[in-house]
Amino acid sequence: MQTEVAIIGAGPAGTTLGLMLHQAGIDCVVIERQSSDYVLGRIRAGVLEWTTVEILDSLGVGERMRAEGHVHSGVSIGWRGREILSIELQALSGRPMMAYGQTEVQTDLYRRADEVGLTIVFEATDVELHGLTGDVATDSPAVTFTADGGQQRIDCAAIAGCDGYHGVSRITIPDEVKTEYEKAYPFGWLGILSETPPLPQLMYVNNERGFALCSERNPMLSRYYVQCPLTDSVDDWSDDRFWTELLTRVPASAAETIVTGPSIEKSIAPLRSYVVEPMQWGNLYLAGDAAHIVPPTGAKGLNLAVADVRYLADAFIARAEGDQTKLARYSTTALSRVWNAVRFSWWLTMLLHRFPDQSPFDQRAQEQDLYYLASSRAAQESMAEQYVGLPLYPDLT
Ligand code: FAS
Numbered sequence: 355m356q357t358e359v360a361i362i363g364a365g366p367a368g369t370t371l372g373l374m375l376h377q378a379g380i381d382c383v384v385i386e387r388q389s390s391d392y393v394l395g396r397i398r399a400g401v402l403e404w405t406t407v408e409i410l411d412s413l414g415v416g417e418r419m420r421a422e423g424h425v426h427s428g429v430s431i432g433w434r435g436r437e438i439l440s441i442e443l444q445a446l447s448g449r450p451m452m453a454y455g456q457t458e459v460q461t462d463l464y465r466r467a468d469e470v471g472l473t474i475v476f477e478a479t480d481v482e483l484h485g486l487t488g489d490v491a492t493d494s495p496a497v498t499f500t501a502d503g504g505q506q507r508i509d510c511a512a513i514a515g516c517d518g519y520h521g522v523s524r525i526t527i528p529d530e531v532k533t534e535y536e537k538a539y540p541f542g543w544l545g546i547l548s549e550t551p552p553l554p555q556l557m558y559v560n561n562e563r564g565f566a567l568c569s570e571r572n573p574m575l576s577r578y579y580v581q582c583p584l585t586d587s588v589d590d591w592s593d594d595r596f597w598t599e600l601l602t603r604v605p606a607s608a609a610e611t612i613v614t615g616p617s618i619e620k621s622i623a624p625l626r627s628y629v630v631e632p633m634q635w636g637n638l639y640l641a642g643d644a645a646h647i648v649p650p651t652g653a654k655g656l657n658l659a660v661a662d663v664r665y666l667a668d669a670f671i672a673r674a675e676g677d678q679t680k681l682a683r684y685s686t687t688a689l690s691r692v693w694n695a696v697r698f699s700w701w702l703t704m705l706l707h708r709f710p711d712q713s714p715f716d717q718r719a720q721e722q723d724l725y726y727l728a729s730s731r732a733a734q735e736s737m738a739e740q741y742v743g744l745p746l747y748p749d750l751t
């Protein structure tokens with residue numbers, strides 16, 4: 355088989371890239387290790403930047419999101435035990451955000467892929483990348499894999515590595531070419547789903563017992579998180595223990611309105627920041643979690659994946675029109691937005707969590723950071739514009 359771009363991974367990054375290239379008439383094939391049901395079974399992100407909303411709209415994927423998603427003009431921060439700080443995203447930045455789960459986004463992406471005839475090969479095993487030398491002029495990229503009981507090979511002009519942190523693409527780039535930046539956080543997020551009505555607005559909580567987050571998936575499906583030690587397991591947390599802890603951490607005025615109920619999903623996710631540079635090597639281009647990981651605090655993971663592939667698709671489109679410069683600069687362009695989101699997610703994580711080794715100085719500085727955010731419109735504008743997503747192509751004139 356021959357194609358222009360072989361895309362490894364059919365998560366949000368790979369599927370969105372496939373739809374963008376298909377829309378632009380650029381031949382591509384998506385190769386996914388798991389079944390579509392397995393991918394759709396993952397419980398992950400919950401918040402879409404407005405930039406992501408507009409990109410999904412442009413791909414014909416926005417109808418159900420617009421009908422079932424919840425547009426929020428602000429988020430809240432619970433702090434100092436009982437106080438609630440409202441960050442008016444729309445008023446401060448001019449744009450809102452959309453609460454719409456990644457599972458729903460992925461469902462809509464797969465439905466659109468079927469509608470337009472995008473080729474996604476599911477349950478492809480033993481995926482290997484070939485013909486990559488790091489030189490776009492001499493590369494002869496190819497992907498081999500086993501699917502439908504037989505070995506298959508796709509020769510292509512470029513490979514997009516959208517296969518997540520544990521994929522095969524990033525590790526194909528030689529260690530001497532890569533610079534990796536990493537920070538592990540000394541706690542995890544215990545998350546549950548419950549078939550209960552959510553709070554009217556997302557609420558992040560800084561509490562002396564630890565971080566908490568009140569989010570949603572739809573009017574009768576809530577998503578809640580509490581910070582927990584990395585040594586904890588889901589078995590350590592009965593529903594009763596979870597709800598008692600959450601209602602203790604959330605300001606009382608909000609806790610009174612939280613509707614509890616049995617959990618239908620419970621999991622613990624570790625928090626980590628990671629970036630690899632560069633995000634390209636010859637005709638291999640990395641996008642999404644294959645290139646970077648952010649703590650979910652800033653709700654950036656999914657949104658960064660979509661922004662990466664917008665840049666990459668624009669670069670492939672430019673190359674098809676004879677302009678190689680965007681593709682040559684893809685990594686530089688993407689990393690600028692990546693590092694802003696990585697820094698923002700790190701900042702919000704440091705602001706809202708309790709660190710086991712936190713010194714009295716650290717604690718006092720964190721309290722002052724919260725007080726400054728509460729008392730400064732400029733600080734709130736800065737948080738708001740980063741939370742809803744900076745422009746893809748900032749006007750620097
Ligand atoms: P993905 O990991 O989603 O997709 C990669 C795809 O590649 C997968 O389908 C995988 O099966 C496939 N693949 C891997 N290796 C392969 C191979 N060798 N061959 C073929 N295919 C291969 N983000 C938020 O914004 N908010 C959150 O609350 C949040 N919670 C998260 C919780 C968890 C447990 C995790 C792991 C992530 C969470 N994220 C969250 C981040 C998450 O949403 C990612 O940012 C998002 O899925 C990134 O999308 P992709 O880059 O497409 O990577």
Ligand code: PHB
Nearest residue numbers: 399400569650651652653
């Ligand atoms: C979620 O709903 O899962 C969610 C929302 C906001 C975040 C992280 C996760 O910052």
